Amino acid sequence: MIDFIVNDRYFILKLIFGLASLFLGVYQNFKIDFTRKNGILVSGKIINYFEKIDELSDYQKKYYYPIIEFKDSNDVERKIIDYSFGTTIKPKKILPHKINLYYIQKNEQLEIITENNWNNFVPMLFLIIGIIVTLTTLFYHFYK
Secondary structure (H helix, E strand, C coil), X not given: CHHHHHXXXXXXXXXXXXXXXXXXXXXXXXXXXHHHHHCEEEEEEEEEEEEEEECCCCCCEEEEEEEEEEECCCCCEEEXXXXXXXXXXXXXXXXXXXXXXXXXXXXXXEEEEECXXXXXXXXXXXXXXXXXXXXXXXXXXXXX
């Protein structure tokens, strides 16, 4: 891995990868912050998991997405599948599992963000990877 970073042969590709990771981290962080600041905080519960089979790979892989039930600000009961985070391992938590979430109503669409550690971890991971790859690529290209 270090040899790939030090090797100047793929300078443009490494720079594009680093900048794309930075952009993705900033975008995800902005989206989460925007939803937290402008969304409505409600409590809800995960009532079940939706199983989706990925048939694009060589073998069929199951993903599990939470089905969330909550009442919006108009006291209307909503059920929504949260496609933002799927897992290949079916969670073992006892259902229904209580959660807090923010939602924003956009025309007929609902945009939700659940309060969990992944919301902070994933954008930071992209930011850290982007910073490391971009800076090391630039450093080894101009100061070798």
